[in-house]
Amino acid sequence: MPPSSDRFANTRSSRQPSGNKPGGQEGHQGTTLRQVPNPDHRVLHRVTECKGCGHSLEHVAPLQVDIRQVFDLPVVRMEVTQHEREVRSCPECHLVQQAEFPFYVTNHVQYGPAITSLVLYWNHAQLIPCERVTEMVKALTDHSMSAGTVVNMTRRWQPVVEAAIKEIETALLTSSTLHVDETSLRVNGKNQWVHVASTAKTTRYGLHRSRGKKATDDIGILPRYKGTMVHDAYSVYPMYTEASHALCHAHHLRELRAYTDLYGHSWSKEMTEALLGMKQAVENADGALPEEEVRYWETVYDKLLANGRRELEERGVRNAQNFIQHLEKRKQEALLFLRKKFHLTTTRPSAICGW
Incomplete structure (x- = not known):
């Protein structure tokens, strides 16, 4: 759900304080700037005259040479490379033949792959608008480029992007675990939806006007x-029956913490500890538990939900009843991670999916 319609207005992170001081921790490998043995340029600052008596020091050997290094970018300027293709005629058979231009040289005048890659990176990866990209090119290289050129660069390289998308889709479809979610996004003042499917290394975003099954069908992954398939139990996902389903406990932990912090429920705190205990047990077992241990955790799970129902009855409140019913109804999907080894990921549009 978008943040504006979250069930609890006072949402808080599920992460617990680590107790560590702010900043880099002991043993952390930093990225301190260090001198290099082979600098690109050397500039010698000489002592040529004695400041005391004025005697020439031109031929006096230095006692030592102090070294300081400055890391900086070279002056950026647009370079023009002229490609010349020979055309020759064979003196024997008179066949006229010509050399080949590089594959990316297709017009009489054009931008090369280096500046094109940089412009597309700014525009698409860093989400910098076309006109601001052209301002950056002008400021850095003193070369004027139109916003239309940025659009044309995108169109010209679209086949390359499409090939990459196909590779991403193949990686997602062959993965044993797939994390899926959706979140709202305003496009030209209108509400649309970003649908995501991801693994630990690969993510595919799809923009669609619909939040429902039409969108996921059109995008074509699910x-x-x-x-x-790991998800938050949104009704669309179970419709894909070719996949097995597991529930995302990051969502459950957030809701459990709300019941604990906002309403003072004790069962929700114990359930949080139990879920995190299951997670640790699975990690210690390298991804799957023995059946006997699975049954133990299932018993704990059932007992805590029963305790939750009892606590709600004693308090005379119903604010967590639907949530408890959800965990009971979807028990098999909620605890599937105890039996099945998952490849977990944290790549999602709005929160952490899975653990």
């Missing part, structure tokens, strides 16, 4: 996926 209808073809046959592994384990």
Whole structure:
């Protein structure tokens, strides 16, 4: 759900304080700037005259040479490379033939791959608008470029992007675990939805006017996926029956913390500790537990939900009843991670999916 419609207005992170002081921790490998043995340039600052008596020091050997290094960018300027293609005629058979231009040289005048890559990186990866990109090019290189050129660069390199997207989709479809979610986004003043499918290394975003099944069908990942789909129990995802399903406990931990902090429930605190205990047990077992241990945690899970129902009855409140019912109904999906080894990820549009 978008943040504006979250069930609890006073949302807080599920992360617990580490107790560490702010800043870099002991043993952390920093990125301190260090001198290099082979600098690109050397500038010798000489002592040529004695400041005391004025005697020439031109031929006096230095006692020592102090070294300081400055890391900086070279002066950026647009370079023009002229490609010349020979055309020759064979003196024997008179066949006229010509050399080949590089594959990226297609016009009489054009921008090369280096500046194109940089412009597309600014525009698409860093989300800098076209006109501001042209201002950056002008400021850095003193070269004027139109916003239309940025658009044309995108169109010209679109086949390369499409090939990369196909590789991403293949990686997602062949993964044993797939994390899926959706979040709202304003586009030209209108509400649309970003749908995400991700693994630990690969993420595919899809923008659509719909939040529902039409969107996920049109994007085309979920209808073809046959592994384990991890999600927040949104009603669209279970419709894909070719996949098995597991619930995202990051969502559950956030809701449990709200019941603990805002309403003072004790069962929710114990359930939080139990879920984190299960997670630790699975990690210690390298991804899957023995059946006997699985049954133990299932018993703990059932007992805590029963305790939750009892606590609500004693308090005379119903604010967590639907949530407890949800955990009971979806028990198999909630505890699937105890039996099945997952490849977990933290790449999501709005929160952490999975653990």
